[in-house]
Amino acid sequence: MEENTNVLFLEDKFMKTFKYYKSNKPKPSLDNVIQLEKCFTDKITDVTPESDIEDTRAELLGLKSLKEWKIFSLNRHPGLLLIRNPFTALGQRYWIRKCLEEYPRKPNKLNIDIEMNLQDWWEECFRNGQCERLLQKKLRWTTLGYHHNWDTKVYTEQNRSPFPEDLAELSDILAKYLGCSSFRAEAAIVNYYHMNSTLSAHTDHSEINLEAPLFSYSFGQSAIFLLGGKDKSVEPSAILINSGDIVVMSKEARLSYHAVPKILPATETPWDDLGIAKESSKNPSFKYISKSGEMKSMMRKNEDNKEWERFKNYIQESRINMNVRQVLKEKQDCISM
Numbered sequence: 001m002e003e004n005t006n007v008l009f010l011e012d013k014f015m016k017t018f019k020y021y022k023s024n025k026p027k028p029s030l031d032n033v034i035q036l037e038k039c040f041t042d043k044i045t046d047v048t049p050e051s052d053i054e055d056t057r058a059e060l061l062g063l064k065s066l067k068e069w070k071i072f073s074l075n076r077h078p079g080l081l082l083i084r085n086p087f088t089a090l091g092q093r094y095w096i097r098k099c100l101e102e103y104p105r106k107p108n109k110l111n112i113d114i115e116m117n118l119q120d121w122w123e124e125c126f127r128n129g130q131c132e133r134l135l136q137k138k139l140r141w142t143t144l145g146y147h148h149n150w151d152t153k154v155y156t157e158q159n160r161s162p163f164p165e166d167l168a169e170l171s172d173i174l175a176k177y178l179g180c181s182s183f184r185a186e187a188a189i190v191n192y193y194h195m196n197s198t199l200s201a202h203t204d205h206s207e208i209n210l211e212a213p214l215f216s217y218s219f220g221q222s223a224i225f226l227l228g229g230k231d232k233s234v235e236p237s238a239i240l241i242n243s244g245d246i247v248v249m250s251k252e253a254r255l256s257y258h259a260v261p262k263i264l265p266a267t268e269t270p271w272d273d274l275g276i277a278k279e280s281s282k283n284p285s286f287k288y289i290s291k292s293g294e295m296k297s298m299m300r301k302n303e304d305n306k307e308w309e310r311f312k313n314y315i316q317e318s319r320i321n322m323n324v325r326q327v328l329k330e331k332q333d334c335i336s337m
């Protein structure tokens with residue numbers, strides 16, 4: 001009898017913290033939330049990357065110089081890395097726009113597919129010249145590459161679309177920088193959150209390759225991200241994730257429980273701080289991007305505030321998270337039946 005009570009009590013810890021941060025009345029205290037701005041906390045440690053060689057692709061993918069990146073690890077969670085917004089303002093605009101305008105197009109899969117089959121959700125949202133707020137708010141996720149099957153949790157070759165070249169390139173830069181050069185971006189979930197959205201506790205274990213890291217990029221409004229352990233009995237750490245921050249889940253942390261109990265209004269809007277962007281003279285050789293000429297103009301297109309307005313309106317009340325995974329083992333090139 002006593003044993004049973006114990007088990008129940010232990011299993012409750014993740015949920016208890018989740019409920020605490022989810023609550024609106026009373027509002028949770030943020031005193032124990034790890035904030036990267038307050039780097040003096042004893043809960044995190046600065047990390048020096050494997051290599052400090054500049055990657056010529058970074059600027060064209062909307063990243064700051066690798067020398068400016070700030071990386072931290074969490075003392076309680078080996079394998080978890082946090083990178084504090086390495087994106088330029090134009091870079092943030094580029095990725096936000098991609099997640100809204102391009103990634104939700106067919107053949108990619110959307111949560112709303114069961115209700116309506118839209119070729120182009122973003123275009124449909126503006127079909128009558130005005131913004132269809134209801135339709136906009138309905139989109140909660142899009143899957144890219146190998147599509148995550150939410151029921152079976154099994155990836156298959158039949159349920160696969162081309163993975164976006166730009167997102168593969170971005171993840172390749174990050175992987176190389178962190179010393180995981182064999183990483184291949186093969187599947188992604190793009191999550192769309194509104195101010196009252198949450199994501200419940202789960203682990204990401206559907207990939208065949210669970211040794212490869214998972215890269216999670218966030219834009220827009222802020223969030224409290226909970227990271228626990230292998231089971232829900234481990235009390236999770238709460239981390240504040242701001243626009244542009246990257247979470248890397250590797251090693252022990254790759255299979256840890258995590259969740260998003262709360263979206264918080266962003267105190268800064270780094271996608272607005274354009275400054276004067278200089279024309280890039282770099283002509284890097286990309287690994288995945290085939291139309292490299294288009295990359296520059298796609299990036300600069302968002303300098304025009306009129307062009308950017310619709311995306312700005314969306315992101316000032318929402319958060320977008322793209323999390324990228326490798327599905328196959330290093331020497332595997334497809335999923336066998």
Ligand SMILES: O=C(O)CCC(=O)C(=O)O
Pocket residue numbers: 189191199204216218225258259260321323
């Ligand atoms: O939104 C986030 O930060 C986390 C998303 C996530 O955990 C997932 O899609 O598996």
